[in-house]
Amino acid sequence: MKNNSKIHILGGGPAGVATSYYASQKKINSVIYEASSAIGGNCKTIKLDDFYFDLGAHRFHDKNENVTNEIKKILGNQLLKVHSPSKIFYKNNYLDFPLRIFNVLTTLKMNIGLKIVYENFLNQLKTFKSPNTFEEVAYQNYGKTLSKLFLMNYTEKLWGESSNKLLPSIAGGRLKNLNLKSIIAELFFNQKSGSKHLDGEFWYPKFGFGTIFESMKNSPYQEFFLNSSVTRLIHDGKKITKIEINQSKVINVNQIVSTLPINLLIKFLYPVVDEKLLMIANSLKFRGLKLCVLMLDRPYFSDNASIYFPDKKIPFTRIYEPKNRSKFTAPNDKTCIVAEVPYKPEKSNINNQELLDQIVSILEQKKMLKKSEVLTTKVYDLPFAYPILDLEVKEKLNILFKFLSRFKNLHLIGRNANFEYQHTHDIFKNSNYLIEKISKN
Ligand SMILES: Cc1cc2nc3c(=O)[nH]c(=O)nc-3n(C[C@H](O)[C@H](O)[C@H](O)COP(=O)(O)OP(=O)(O)OC[C@H]3O[C@@H](n4cnc5c(N)ncnc54)[C@H](O)[C@@H]3O)c2cc1C
Known part of the structure; x- marks a missing residue:
């Protein structure tokens, strides 16, 4: 990459900030265009009065x-x-x-418990083909x-799709815990097993997850333009030549x-x-x-x-409490607590106040809080929270990525850009790798 050129980065979420950070480490200039008034994307930490909370239950794996x-x-x-189990x-x-088998057995009825043990022992003797769906x-x-008791209903509530239509990758590494060794260890020795993060051990910044990204924007090689929505990517069929910001300013770009x-x-490409x-791109759906709060x-x-609340009659999937992080x-x-309520962004007519009232009323019914304890409430919207990884996605992405590969100076990075279930550690790894690649050009 030439000394005087800079990388133009669209979006100032974790992927944009990590890319700009790794570029700065190599003394490469970069400029970020971010539509909102702050960086951090879906990983922002909000400060309200004396409370800090993240946009969703984040932790560093x-x-x-x-x-x-x-x-x-x-x-x-x-x-x-932090050590704080869920x-x-x-x-x-x-x-x-x-789920731990010992714990499940001591909570459920005996006949259901025996069925669960029987099915899980039987599973150890079977050879399975590689699974095609989350259900499998x-x-x-x-x-x-x-x-059926815990996973299907939770998954279907979260993703808004039947679990036999979702890809296995939505499990995000969470379903690796019940093997023969763990069942025996738990049944006969009541021992816990599994990976550290599943057991509730993780890293977390003192004042919220978003401070990771806030702490990564202090180099003279980085420039940030907030309230700067990318509205067009102008191309010549082989390269992106210019970008348009806020439907007015046009900027020449290199990488x-x-x-x-x-x-x-795809929608912003011009011509x-x-x-x-366009139809394929529009058919990719996100869960909001x-x-x-x-x-x-x-x-x-x-x-x-x-x-976690697997019951489909309850509108929220999960409640998290920042203070326990x-x-x-x-x-x-x-x-402060944050209840996560999934919804379809394309069909949303949810009334926030009604939703808050419903949440408080459910928590009162479950004797988890009293209405009189609620000091303040607030609702935040994440319309692009999760890319919905259904069974047709792979084919659609192949077509779109193949088309985009003609633009030799365009690189895609991040959860919604790659339409993949990525976490911060994946994004950092990919950004570092991308900067290595660009710096050699
Ligand atoms: C509820 C929840 C819990 C999660 N928990 C964890 C966790 O525990 N650990 C973990 O590592 N990850 C977690 N994640 C995942 C993590 O939030 C994502 O991996 C991360 O936010 C993806 O970063 P990104 O930069 O790819 O996208 P985003 O965070 O979506 O950022 C994209 C940015 O682009 C901007 N933008 C959009 N359109 C335009 C435009 N036209 N012009 C300019 N800018 C634009 C947006 O404003 C945004 O700032 C969780 C996600 C959710 C939803």
Whole structure:
């Protein structure tokens, strides 16, 4: 890459910021165009009065040693090692998350418990073909009964799709826990097994997940333009030559990194792409999330990082309490909880106040809080929370990526740009790799 040229980055979420950070480490200039008024994307931390909370239950997974070391370097003593397990709320009982057979057996009726043990032992003797759907992964890992009780309903509520129409990758590494060794260890020795993050051990910044990205934008090689929506990518068929910002300013570009949702990117190409490609891009769907925040006049709501609610009659999938990630996120005598409510962005007519009232009323019924303890409420919208990975996605993406590969200076990075279930550690790894590649050009 020539010394005086810069990388133009579309979107200032984790992928955009990580790309600009790794570029700055190599003394490469970059400029980020971000539509909203702050960087961080879906990983922002919001400060409201004396409370800090993230846009969704975020934590840093220690899954890639190099990335973890980089985060430790960036945050220093602001990064906390947390131990805070999560629970599943089922018929007024709390079960361990991820599911543990001993715990399940002591909570469910005897006949159901025996069926679950039988199915899981039988599973150990079977040889399975590689699973094609989430439903198959769940059955292979937990058996039918357990899957139907806890996994299918939760998954279908979260993704808004039947679990036999979703790809196995939506499990995100969470369904690897019930093998013969773990069943025996738990049944006969009541021992826990499984990976660290599944057991509730993770890293978390003192003042919220978003501070990771806030701490990565301090180099003179980085430039940030906020409130700058990309509205067009102008191309000559082989390269992206210019970008248009806020439907007015046009800028010449050399290397360009897009973290925008892939359907938007295709829509923004000018001259416009043919109708068939546009239709494919439009058919890719995202799951939206309403984040309903309740500030409470009590020191703690629970002692869990998150509580999962598989029951489909309850509108939220999960409640998390930032204070159980870092005690610095709320005053000593108060706490805050965030309920995650999935929705279809293309069909949304949800009334936020009605939703909040419904959440408070359910939590009162379950004796989890009193209405009088609620100090303030707020609702945030994430229309691009999760790319919906259904069975047709692979074929559609192949067509779109093949088409985009003609633009030799365009690089896609991030969760919605790649339409993949990625976490921060994946994004950091990919951004670092991309900058290595670009710097050699
Ligand atoms: C509820 C929830 C929980 C999660 N938990 C974890 C977790 O525990 N750990 C973890 O590592 N990850 C977690 N994730 C995933 C993580 O949030 C994503 O991996 C990450 O946000 C993806 O970053 P990104 O930059 O690819 O996209 P985004 O965060 O979506 O950022 C994209 C950015 O592009 C901007 N943009 C969009 N359109 C335009 C435009 N036209 N012009 C300019 N800018 C534009 C947006 O405003 C946004 O800032 C979770 C996600 C959710 C929804």
